[in-house]
Amino acid sequence: MKVLIKQARIISPASPFNGQTKDILIHEGSILKISDAINEPADQVIDQPGLCASIGWMDIFANFGDPGHEYKETLETGARAAAAGGFTDVLVLPNTSPVVHNKSQVEYVIQKSRTLAVNIRPIGAVTKNAEGKELAEMYDMHQSGAAAFGDGTNPIQSAGIVLKALQYVKSFDGTVIQIPEDKSIGANGLMNEGIISTQLGLPGKPVIAEEILIARDLKLARYAESKLHFTGVSSAKSLEYIKRAKEGGTTVSCSVTPYHLYFTDTDMQEYDTNLKVNPPLRTTKDKEALLKAVADGTVDCIASHHFPQNWDGKTCEFEYAKEGMIGLETLFGVMGNFELGTEKLIELLSVNPRKIFGIAIPEIKEGAVACLTLFNATTEYIFEAQMIQSKSKNSPFVGKKLKGKVIGIINKGKVELNQA
Known part of the structure; x- marks a missing residue:
């Protein structure tokens, strides 16, 4: 043809x-x-x-739900959404049922998606069942095609486990991905802790829950001399830590979501459950810091954080709504509002993600x-x-x-x- x-x-x-x-x-x-x-x-x-x-775009953090949560998304519908959003490659989360924590689950995702137009690359769980307790078989998963390692929507809370994972992936030059959140702080929070959460009467998640985990893991990455990626970074202070660590020689990279660049906690005054995300939407000051960090190169790439939820998961009281929004199809159109320049945006979407995860860069x-x-x-x-x-x-x-x-x-x- x-x-x-x-x-x-x-x-x-x-x-x-x-x-x-x-x-x-x-x-x-x-x-x-x-x-x-x-x-x-x-x-x-x-x-x-x-x-x-341009060369095909790559997203590094999407949940396609297969196996086990096909009522939210399948590999086929996820691939259609990715293609509609311009993505030829997608890293998919291990938070399925069963969890992608061994080579047979990695092979299942790769084989089932083989005939699709989009390259679907599994993220292997760092720990068994993504529970944060015991290391999974990362080397076997790497050999079977896992593109990176992380517990997906479950930030790894144990410093010892993170350190072991960082040391383990060095043997094959792998990368560990973390959503930055210390779950012992603001465990019951529904949105960013601040003036707006007080006005709305909703329990808040303090921004320090993100910053303290980033500070900890940066030290672990520096000690292990290994590769670490933070995704969903939402705080101005977090970006300061990451920028300083990069300048000091730590092999760290980070990504932000389009919705953290577009919305703030003030947009939640209508209790729109589609805006219930994790990490939560922050303040206008944080949003401006994120935009500046994207422009100056502190932020390495953009991640969709495509988290499909079924109708029941969102059409309910804010307290009971599931976290997340779909994002693959709107990512490019949202980013176009920020006047980054087309070449800069394409670099964030195509070249940088592949560099971070050691994936071959296509050529034109x-x-x-x-x-x-x-x-x-x-x-x-x-x-x-x-x-x-x-x-x-x-x-x-x-x-x-x-x-x-x-x-x-x-x-x-x-x-x-x-x-x-």
Whole structure:
């Protein structure tokens, strides 16, 4: 099958065609030709105004629920949501049932997703059943294809376990991922502790619960001389710690979510359960610090924290609502509101995540395997519920204006395009 992409502006720092507008001819999943004008017949022609092409984007923290929670999301629906959001690669959480904590579970995810257009890469649990008590078989999982290690939605509370994990993954140059939260602080909190939580009468989670775990784990990573990644960082002080650790030579990286950059705790005054997330939405000051850190490079990449919840999990009292929102499909359009510049944003979405986790970076050149995301960086549109490809619909961005529209992906010899 031949696919011809007409007049696409190539945005890929490593490509010799970076910044140029070219035709791209793809045959049997490989880039056959890149030229100013290609007039060869093709089975499919993609020709849209404002078209841009980059190497495929990668998300590092999404929950696809399979096995065990298929009523929220399956590998198939998760892959559709990822493709709609422009992602060719997704790291999926181990918080399934059973937990992805051994090689057979890693192999299950890889084999079941083999025919999908999106590369689904399992995160192996650091501890058995993601309970934080006993190390899982990380080396076996690595050999079977686990891309990274972490207990997903369960931050590892034991310093001893974190240290052992950091030391263990050194043998194969692996990376440990943590959501930063000391659960012994503000254990019953429903949102950020502050003026707004007091006004709403909701128990709060103090920001120090995040900062104290980051400070601890940075010391452990420095001691172990190993690789650590924090995701969902939401505090200005946390970013200070991480920046200082980087300057001191610690191999640490971090990611933030689009919703921590867009919303603050003041947006929760309507008790919208879709805004109940962990780490919680913080103050305007924290949000501004996050945006600055994305712009100056302290933040290494953007993570969707795509956590589907079924209708019952969100349509209830705020106290009983499950945490999380879907985020793969809105990520690019949300990030387009922040005027980072298209090249900077594409670097955050495509190059940096692969560098962090040691995954080969695709190329846009003749003879390379086609792993592409197609998009228009300037299109503005209202995100509507009927656009959602995820099995779950828990998004606070429905009805919001987004800037930057994904046209589709080309990966593994497959073409997945969004409806115009």
